Amino acid sequence: MFGEKTSKIFPMTLLADKKTDKTESNEIVLKGIPSSPGMANGRAFVIMPELIIIPNILISVDNVPAEISRLETGLFMMIGEIQSALDKVKGDSQNISAILETNLLILNDEFFLDSIKERIKKGYTAESAVVQEYDEQIKFFKNSKDGILQERSFELEHLKDKLLATIRKKITNHEIPENSIIVAQSITPTDVVHFKELKVIGIITEAGGIASHSSMLARSFGIPAVIGVRDAHNLIQNNFDLIIDGYAGLITISPSDDFINSFKEKKSKEEDRKRELGELIKLNSETEDGIQIKLSANIDSPDDVKEAVLVGCEGIGLVRTENLVMSLKRFPDEEEQYKWYKEIADRAYPNPVVLRAFDIGSDKYLEGLPHIEQNPALGFRGIRFLLHREDIFANQLRAFLRASANKNLKIMLPMISSLNEIEHSKILLEKCKKELSDKNVPYDMKIPLGIMIETPSAALLADKFADAVDFFSIGTNDLTQYTLAVDRTNEFVTELYDTFHPSVLKLIKNVVDSAKWKKIPVSICGELAGHAAATGFLVGIGIDELSVPPGMLLELKKRIRELNYKRAKKKAREIINSNSSAELMKLLEII
Template sequence: MLNTLRKIVQEVNSAKDLKAALAIIVQRVRTAMGSQVCSVYLLDPESNRFVLMATEGLNKKAIGKVSMAPNEGLVGLVGSREEPLNLEHASEHPRYRYFAETGEERYASFLGAPIIHHRRVMGVLVIQQKERRQFDEGEEAFLVTMSAQLAGVIAHAEATGSIRGLGKQGKGIQETRFVGVPGAPGAAIGKAVVVLPPADLEVVPDKQVDNVEAELALFNDALEAVRQDIRALSAKLATQLRPEERALFDVYLMMLDDAALGTEVQLVIRTGQWAQGALRQVVNEHIKRFELMDDAYLRERASDVKDLGRRLLAYLQHARQQTLVYQDNTILVSEELTPAMLGEVPEGKLVGLVSVQGSGNSHVAILARAMGIPTVMGVVDLPYSKVDGIDLIVDGYHGEVFTNPSAILRAQYAEVVEEERQLTQGLDALRELPCETLDGQRMPLWVNTGLLADVARAQQRGAEGVGLYRTEVPFMSRERFPSEKEQLAIYREQLQAFHPLPVTMRTLDIGGDKALPYFPIKESNPFLGWRGIRVTLDHPEIFLVQTRAMLKASEGLDNLRILLPMISGTHELEEALHLIHRAWGEVRDEGTDVPLPPVGLMVEVPAAVYQIRELARQVDFISVGSNDLTQYLLAVDRNNPRVADLYDFLHPAVLQALRIVVDGAHAEGKPVSICGEMAGDPAAAVLLLAMGFDSLSMNATNLPKVKWLLRQVTMEKARELLAQLMTIDNPQVIHSSLHLALRNLGLGRVINPASALGAAL
């Protein structure tokens, strides 16, 4: 049966349109189940009726004509109850409805299963037979499995039709909405330009060669050609990006370096493998390593390696990239967008980005935020290869893409685009002003950093310090653990760049499924495994070297703060503090006179929430990691598109946990900051202010908006709003109540110019 299922799904996947897909389904399922009838009814959202769209066994003239409301007939019953229905004699059931044009009176037994995709009932799959009999458990299970497998295929075929402006029955329709993940805020209206991958590494076979030197020469030529391409693309973007942001292209060049991809491929070629096969082997190994990582930012590096692999392969195959025509208001669409693709669009023509894969942590999303290009990632249901040349709207606030937008929707989004332009101009004036409420409450705004590219952006937007410096990023760009001297140089650069403002350095946060290439860790449940402080306490040599480098780097600057990740109890904290004191003693014995910096811990694990007072007593400050804390409290991987809508930092459980942390830390006289997506959300920042957080740390892009909003409210109003929302038990209601309250104060559309569109869409 598994084999049959696989074959049917493959065949349906290759169908040219929805009609062909449904015809294959009814033919193959009827044959596989040995039934006399197989039919598919699809729910038409406009009429809210289940329409017969394909059949084998009933009268084909009834296709498109016979339909039932959810409260009519057996098909309506299966669809409305969202569960299978197995009847020995269908006509005896009280919900049975007879349609003379189908000729179904000859068939007694009935088995129907709902077709459901992402919670949406799409239709019903039915088989019927003349003999009176109950279908057995195996037959019912097969049909249920078949309908579950086909739901995504039918959704894809439907989407392909809707992109051409056609509904299920070929009727003309207006816009169709596809949902993804917000990548970079903003809205854009334009025409889709689809970028297909230039070469496919997956299909490269192994091949032994005799002339190894010739293969090495071929590969080295390709390597140099791709280096030149990357340099040219970086130069092309020079007028749109600051040098620090163009440093992302230096990461590409570093990956191509002789000490990285280049050397590894050459080693494999020397074993007698041809250049293409060696490239495939090395690139796939790197991709696997990155994709297994827990840190979403680092996991997204897999797409960069893929892009480099494709570019190298294209040169090895002497295949040039497709020639694309970039019009004004280009919206770039691809299965997996890469930074290099952005560089190929002429300056001034790129207004939006859409990627079928990836998340808000991908390199391309980081670049898009820096360049101010509205972006939607992870639009998994979009048949991207079919949208070339079609009108699109990209909503980077809600993570939505609209194909064939109507004149009304275009006009609404045109207003949003204009409001954004005016808002950006207004926010620039805030840089030198303090973040202070109308009644004088100060709220320091700090930034999260990891790349040198973040430094200038943070300073340009008026950051008052670094709330989180991710030290694992420099560890990732090496083939071994960086030495104490190498780490010292990296940390000194960061501390000097922000001096005299404080820089909070998180100790190495690896482990679980965020393994370094030279320190692999394999576990069956990595999210709950060996990660963060658990790894570095088990390897004190790594922890001590890093702490010593941090302390030495801070000599004469005294703006270092040390932050410990993934603390789940007092025993871990005590061990870590003992090692920090030991490193401090060693550094001073060596003649480096530095004071012991403030040491804090991250509240990311729910256990830390409920031990907050005991933990706070032993440290100088507390920092909440809102992304991980939300993820662990709700048991939701926020980068998984299937459950991404369940990830919500305004969930009542998250808000209650945050209050416990703030109150507990303050009871021990310790300041509390918060970093992550929640801190950078202007509306959520109002609630964090009311809770009593002492500072917020965020992506530099969001800092001006958060500052603007907090300067428009009073502490009293913020507390009043928080008290009202803490009584609500539904996260969606909390969101809508918060935005409504801010809109009533005249602040809603400035937080998110597209927020008013939510109800209309």
């Protein structure tokens, strides 16, 4: 498919001559996996993979010591190179050092090394022995059911290539100009450290691996990266003008003037926004006295992840998957869902993402749903609908599981009011897991399963439910309307809708206490989480996590940083014990 388009690509020099020509036919967009957020515009620097053909030529016994010495020299040089990269990142985070140290451990693994030497002693060259031994391990890792281990196979592959090049003394000291966008088949973590030194502004690779160490390094250095771009080093030539979008995973080759302008606008907006948000992004979300409150974002689509990442969220606390249904006006099949969830998981990686199963009811007009119900809020919605339509539910669960191979997804069930709803869902989930296992499809076998607490029933039975699930998330909007028996869409009673009602706060407190007792995490994803007056109370009762729309996240962080946990705790107790709504409001304003 890409082959046909190749002919359309022109180097920027040609494009420059055509500046007056308004035909925008040269622009080509390639899609990959967004692996490190950010955007950049610059010239391509293509690193061609070295074609190393290793014939399995047998050597004579006399040559064995010489081959072993070539292997050891190669290793020595490569270890030196990684060591020097390690010295360069000393000041940076521990994560970065740990990644490079793991590469060192692999190269220094004497058992692994002995196996390679054994092969040389059997009469193979150093290169052949390296290829044979590495390939055996790589094959083992690739065949593993463990997603992370599969990713490690890429890493071994990169290490192998580098080692072979080093043994052949083809050390590639590229002259990379500043502000280049690197295009390569694959890169090692050590390469990423060097790229940072060389002021590289973007990285594009053909190899995949969102959880790979190279991807993690690019993220820590803030270098935008797109990976898994098929045939990139053939489609892109040196000096091509590129725009890399590390949020969406898009690469635009020879962008039109219009596109460049809109890019510049976006980029400057992004920089303004970062400047405006300033230091807050980098600061921890913790109270004055050091209590950590995790801040996550509520989102509706893969595109929303960008804003969430930009404001430095620590995870996605709620994905309203029913938005996919609403946008398609039908139920998506498993494959459509898988792609959507996977994209969200990849864009947020390594941060966790909570996917809420379709929370859909008869207020939405869809095939398979009753068209009219007297009272949709109390009707056939959420888990009730899902358990009735097991076909739809199972499709969604399988899609969730398939997208979970990198272990950063969690599943959440909506509208739970009875334990048997949890149990039925679990049986179905296990059935879906088994189907995937039977087909050798990788997924996170320990994917956490949590529930929304949004009915008074769930809030009151939280201690029982806590034994059955891995986490809670409190949906304060529905919890309020069900507790107070107030339809929030009914204008005659909206005045009675009060999230700060003592009964609602008491239920929330009960849920948090139960979760603490049973040692499972509890978060709030409803509107109350972002409400300025509620922050102190929620922190005070011991909430672990608040999930809000991305735009509200930093203000919330600011408020948390100004709070004193001990004082908030005391105040929260007074609020819970207050006698009247008026007294309560007064207390809330003080916090």
